[in-house]
Amino acid sequence: MQVQQKINSATIVTVEGETTSEVFQQLAKAFAVFGVGECGACESKDIYPNFRSGIDKEGTAYSYHEMKCASCYSTLSYGLGKDKEIYPKTFEVDKKGKQVKTDDGKPVRIENKGWTKYSSS
Numbered sequence: 001m002q003v004q005q006k007i008n009s010a011t012i013v014t015v016e017g018e019t020t021s022e023v024f025q026q027l028a029k030a031f032a033v034f035g036v037g038e039c040g041a042c043e044s045k046d047i048y049p050n051f052r053s054g055i056d057k058e059g060t061a062y063s064y065h066e067m068k069c070a071s072c073y074s075t076l077s078y079g080l081g082k083d084k085e086i087y088p089k090t091f092e093v094d095k096k097g098k099q100v101k102t103d104d105g106k107p108v109r110i111e112n113k114g115w116t117k118y119s120s121s
């Protein structure tokens with residue numbers, strides 16, 4: 001079974017699966033990653049995916065997936081899970097990558113739905 005769905009004003013995804021459950025899971029993943037339709041900082045719809053990869057000074061390969069805003073230059077970073085799937089980073093993490101929690105144990109959301117403004121300072 002193949003399903004096409006418009007997930008925001010600029011993006012149509014096509015997903016495929018043997019069962020409705022598989023198709024549903026694929027759609028859910030597509031929404032989480034590609035359903036971002038506007039910049040969380042300025043609400044512009046003029047956003048685009050950006051990908052960079054390379055090898056750092058220690059010889060470790062790295063890659064960055066991010067959504068960029070052409071209006072205010074904010075970016076939404078994506079994390080890469082152990083399952084090789086990417087996800088938008090909308091919660092604060094510490095330097096070790098552990099989720100930052102409030103005193104009552106709730107995860108801390110990054111303001112502007114995870115979009116952060118570039119700062120040269």
Ligand SMILES: [Zn+2]
Binds near residue numbers: 039070074
């Ligand atoms: Zn913006």
